[in-house]
Amino acid sequence: MTTTALDRPKLSHESMMTDTMMRIPDFAIDPLFVARWSPRAFDGSDLTKTELLTLLEAARWAPSAYNAQPWRFIYALRGDESWQALLGALVPFNQSWASSASALVFILSDRHMRNPDGSSKGASHSHSFDAGAAWANLALQATRNGLQTHGMSGFDEASARAAMNIPDDFRVEAAIAIGRIGNADALPEGLRRREHPSDRLSLQHLAFEGRWPD
């Protein structure tokens, strides 16, 4: 990146990629989907609570089975008292780079479908899947707003539950680092080389007409 998000706080999503990062979709899709990627170099700048809640707002409009909305979010902005508790629940490798993010969010999901009084009416088939839809909304709104996100499954579940008081009924789905893209040169050598949008399998390996291929 030759400019940072700080230089130009309202980057259009296209301009967030340089030529060497270009992803070329096979079909005509909204450029937002390929502009969203998962950097590790964040600039350590502050994010306001409103900027963060705007991302969670997009998340809450995701679809879910029976509109059960199983997603929950525990968040900290850098500088918040709870920042270290959330950061400390990540595995050390992720702590090393996510410490430069502007916000951390843990995404949880309710394993149960609920009666109006909150009691369980049985296991949910789709709580993780639905929470994943909320996560995509969050990530896309972030890209739209000149931010990027990086989802992590690299966290210590027991530490996370203890640090954030997470009830057993809620699955810890992922931790999310959110921020403005920073200088990749600040990353260790090995990570610097990986600091670009990743490619994808082509649809022929993913999408099948009528039935799974024999």
Added chain:
Amino acid sequence: MTTTALDRPKLSHESMMTDTMMRIPDFAIDPLFVARWSPRAFDGSDLTKTELLTLLEAARWAPSAYNAQPWRFIYALRGDESWQALLGALVPFNQSWASSASALVFILSDRHMRNPDGSSKGASHSHSFDAGAAWANLALQATRNGLQTHGMSGFDEASARAAMNIPDDFRVEAAIAIGRIGNADALPEGLRRREHPSDRLSLQHLAFEGRWPD
């Protein structure tokens, strides 16, 4: 709806909602997120394979842990030989309205992380969550293209596996009906009353600063 998608094939997403359907977000988000909803009245029109693959293209650019891309899609367009097989795997209630959709997609996810040779390197923590992110991308691109989607957990898993030859390693996450909005008057009375975008819990019930509230 006073017009159908067929009258105006390139509806902007705002124009897909009437006043009585209006969702008012609490923070300034891309209007696409609230324009996406889950109708049951589809118009039974045809969708081309390219129109469908464009939605799956958006899906494949979703984020996933270690970029494992655990999502898989089995699809049928109405008129395809396999249409009845996919439709027949839904519970009868869903068959009753999804039969007017233009395409059906079953979303699967790989329960395993994989070595380059395809052998398992252990259970995936996030396969359902990641597949949910792909589903949100699919749904948002659909709305962007004047279509809507309706996700269903109401399918018969054994029937789905048998009809589509789905391997045990892959979880059946959801079935998706895709189409252009049709005339709600064609729905049975009870469903007609529910044929509008659903509301959401407010963020104060979903998002917590630093820790789960006691």
